Amino acid sequence: xxxxxxxxxxxxxxxxxxxxxxxxxxxxxxxxxxxxxxxxxxxxxxxxxxxxxxxxxxxxxxxxxxxxxxxxxxxxxxxxxxxxxxxxxxxxxxxxxxxxxxxxxxxxxxxxxxxxxxxxxxxxxxxxxxxxxxxxxxxxxxxxxxxxxxxxxxxxxxxxxxxxxxxxxxxxxxxxxxxxxxxxxxx
Numbered sequence: 808x809x810x811x812x813x814x815x816x817x818x819x820x821x822x823x824x825x826x827x828x829x830x831x832x833x834x835x836x837x838x839x840x841x842x843x844x845x846x847x848x849x850x851x852x853x854x855x856x857x858x859x860x861x862x863x864x865x866x867x868x869x870x871x872x873x874x875x876x877x878x879x880x881x882x883x884x885x886x887x888x889x890x891x892x893x894x895x896x897x898x899x900x901x902x903x904x905x906x907x908x909x910x911x912x913x914x915x916x917x918x919x920x921x922x923x924x925x926x927x928x929x930x931x932x933x934x935x936x937x938x939x940x941x942x943x944x945x946x947x948x949x950x951x952x953x954x955x956x957x958x959x960x961x962x963x964x965x966x967x968x969x970x971x972x973x974x975x976x977x978x979x980x981x982x983x984x985x986x987x988x989x990x991x992x993x994x
Contacts, residue, residue: 838943849935871931874961885979891988894979903929929963936962936975958982
């Protein structure tokens with residue numbers, strides 16, 4: 808009797824487990840192993856809906872604070888944007904400050920120029936974009952695209968002396984897959 812149940816139930820169990828397993832993976836093809844793009848996380852255009860290129864203020868601040876906090880504490884490893892070599896805690900601390908030297912004329916005689924060092928710390932509100940490194944897969948049957956985030960890079964606004972946006976400076980990479988720092992370092 809037990810042998811009979813085993814013979815009858817084995818194909819049914821096999822069919823059930825195979826269909827569950829193959830349903831999840833079948834027809835899934837990698838579109839690209841690596842794609843990189845920037846996402847604005849703060850929208851300053853009053854004519855756009857609030858959610859377009861924007862994360863609500865307190866959520867955006869928490870996201871950036873969590874990333875910076877874990878990187879500066881050394882809990883999460885940060886990598887140089889270009890070389891993908893790991894940063895030390897001192898390098899991260901130095902990166903979070905901007906040092907400029909300007910010449911200022913004295914307000915009293917002899918009115919000569921004096922160099923003044925300005926130290927500006929990066930504020931959470933200065934980080935307005937995040938660069939993503941992802942792997943994309945697509946299900947051939949449903950055309951559903953699945954994205955796997957391999958790394959993120961916070962980006963800081965850089966302004967001209969008159970306050971106009973000059974561009975964005977990538978700070979560092981945080982990778983979620985160990986193969987990416989190694990793979991990118993070898994290139």
